[in-house]
Amino acid sequence: xxxxxxxxxxxxxxxxxxxxxxxxxxxxxxxxxxxxxxxxxxxxxxxxxxxxxxxxxxxxxxxxxxxxxxxxxxxxxxxxxxxxxxxxxxxxxxxxxxxxxxxxxxxxxxxxxxxxxxxxxxxxxxxxxxxxxxxxxxxxxxxxxxxxxxxxxxxxxxxxxxxxxxxxxxxxxxxxxxxxxxxxxxxxxxxxxxxxxxxxxxxxxxxxxxxxxxxxxxxxxxxxxxxxxxxxxxxxxxxxxxxxxxxxxxxxxxxxxxxxxxxxxxxxxxxxxxxxxxxxxxxxxxxxxxxxxxxxxxxxxxxxxxxxxxxxxxxxxxxxxxxxxxxxxxxxxxxxxxxxxxxxxxxxxxxxxxxxxxxxxxxxxxxxxxxxxxxxxxxxxxxxxxxxxxxxxxxxxx
Numbered sequence: 001x002x003x004x005x006x007x008x009x010x011x012x013x014x015x016x017x018x019x020x021x022x023x024x025x026x027x028x029x030x031x032x033x034x035x036x037x038x039x040x041x042x043x044x045x046x047x048x049x050x051x052x053x054x055x056x057x058x059x060x061x062x063x064x065x066x067x068x069x070x071x072x073x074x075x076x077x078x079x080x081x082x083x084x085x086x087x088x089x090x091x092x093x094x095x096x097x098x099x100x101x102x103x104x105x106x107x108x109x110x111x112x113x114x115x116x117x118x119x120x121x122x123x124x125x126x127x128x129x130x131x132x133x134x135x136x137x138x139x140x141x142x143x144x145x146x147x148x149x150x151x152x153x154x155x156x157x158x159x160x161x162x163x164x165x166x167x168x169x170x171x172x173x174x175x176x177x178x179x180x181x182x183x184x185x186x187x188x189x190x191x192x193x194x195x196x197x198x199x200x201x202x203x204x205x206x207x208x209x210x211x212x213x214x215x216x217x218x219x220x221x222x223x224x225x226x227x228x229x230x231x232x233x234x235x236x237x238x239x240x241x242x243x244x245x246x247x248x249x250x251x252x253x254x255x256x257x258x259x260x261x262x263x264x265x266x267x268x269x270x271x272x273x274x275x276x277x278x279x280x281x282x283x284x285x286x287x288x289x290x291x292x293x294x295x296x297x298x299x300x301x302x303x304x305x306x307x308x309x310x311x312x313x314x315x316x317x318x319x320x321x322x323x324x325x326x327x328x329x330x331x332x333x334x335x336x337x338x339x340x341x342x343x344x345x346x347x348x349x350x351x352x353x354x355x356x357x358x359x360x361x362x363x364x365x366x367x368x369x370x371x372x373x374x375x376x377x378x379x380x381x382x383x384x385x386x387x388x389x390x391x392x393x394x395x396x397x398x
Contacts, residue, residue: 018098018117021211023219030224031259033216034060040213041091043199045084046192050268054185055088057250057265062097062120062167063221064253067229069146072246073184076171079284079340080370083189085171087201089122092169094210096120097218104128107135111151111162114143118166126172137180139164144183145245182242185250185272188342191369224256231255233262238270285370287337290315292367292374295360302348304357305331331356341366 037056041047047055058074065071076085093099100119113119123130123140130136142164143149149165170176176184192198202209221228231252235244247269254265294303294311312320313328323329335345338358343366348357 016100016113016117016119018100018119020098021214021218023222024212024215026219027223028216028220029259030220030253030257031261033213033220034254034257034261035259037095037213037217040095040210041088044091044201045087046190046196046198047084047088048188048190048272050271051187053261053264053268054187054250054272055092057253057261057268058167058169058185059092059095060217060221060253060257061249063217064225064228064249065097065118065165065167067225068249068252070245070249071143071145071149071165071167072249073140073144073176073180074167074169075176075181075184075186076169076189077175077186077340078173078189078191080191081173083191085189086124088187088189089124089169089171090201090203090206091210092120093122094206095213095217096122096167096169097214105136107133107139108153110136110139111153111164114164114166115162118163120167121169123168123170126170126176127174130170130172131174131177137177140168140170141179141183143168183246185246187272188340190365193365193368194373220257227256228252236266236270239273243269243273284337284340286318287312287334288341288363288366288370290318290320291358291363292371295363301360302350302357303360304348304350304355305334305345306355308358309334341370 034053034056037059038052041052041055054074058072061068061072076088078085089101093101098117098119099122100113100117101122101124103124105113105123110121114121130140139151142151143166146165150161150163152159153162154160170180170184175181176186233248233251233255235248235251239247247265251262251265251269254261290312291308294308309329309331312318312334314321320329323333331345338344341363343358343362345356345358346362347354348359350357
């Protein structure tokens with residue numbers, strides 16, 4: 001233990017310090033602010049449809065937290081690594097009000113920090129610690145609504161209330177637990193496709209470059225607090241009750257900003273409703289590789305689920321025949337593995353029969369993003385051609 005020359009023993013670690021932005025000195029156009037926030041995310045990250053709009057609105061929400069009664073979690077869920085979660089978190093940490101990024105945090109540290117500072121909590125790599133920590137999940141769950149956003153703890157012998165109310169972003173590979181996902185706006189993050197260009201972040205200048213946006217957000221919220229508090233925005237019918245609760249603060253911000261943002265926000269809400277990720281980082285890619293080979297060798301534009309299952313469990317170098325505790329892959333397992341890529345079974349017609357199956361066109365985006373390109377029959381990269389097993393071998397599966 002290091003003892004300073006004065007003889008005083010220093011506390012370990014460093015104290016938390018939050019620098020609130022100096023509000024912009026002039027009135028701010030809300031629509032232009034949201035446009036700039038959304039474009040900032042698009043410059044650096046490949047986002048799902050509606051993702052940039054949700055992020056822009058949520059950033060402004062972090063400055064307006066005190067006027068709302070629901071604090072939706074913003075969840076960045078991906079089927080694999082390298083899908084832009086870290087870049088999105090870094091941008092959020094440079095834009096949000098009082099950001100606090102944590103790759104791990106204890107229950108006591110969380111509620112004491114929230115009570116003292118009311119930060120925007122950005123939880124990285126939640127799949128490594130949050131999913132199994134029921135106490136921590138309970139604290140984060142409690143912060144969803146202002147009425148329940150507290151825990152009771154004893155200080156000395158006296159019971160005390162600690163606030164758990166605050167904005168929270170959670171990033172992970174896989175799905176959030178149901179109780180957290182129900183309280184979240186989920187962004188299904190995706191890997192950048194070959195040829196899809198985004199800019200690289202200059203981390204050494206990021207805070208300085210984005211400070212103007214923080215100052216504009218602080219000023220716009222300060223000028224619109226009363227309108228936001230009184231707002232009762234119309235919510236799309238497609239959203240169930242909890243989704244409606246989650247989106248209502250963001251829709252209120254969008255309506256107050258004007259400039260077409262009310263419509264853009266509602267489109268984003270409908271698009272992102274119910275989105276989720278896939279938990280296993282290896283098996284989904286193996287499945288994509290095997291399906292790309294199957295579509296190529298069969299030269300079919302659609303395949304019945306039963307035919308896909310039959311093919312997969314016959315692959316000798318795969319584990320599909322023993323996928324579930326020694327039992328074969330089922331149609332339900334297949335659907336769950338593809339869910340993270342937003343691919344769903346449809347009713348398809350084959351001859352006179354109609355049955356459940358999958359369209360090759362629904363896989364095009366996932367094949368481009370998660371599998372290496374293979375030569376097509378025309379000699380161009382990225383097609384579905386190639387010998388059976390080639391995609392799996394190039395993806396590193398044997």
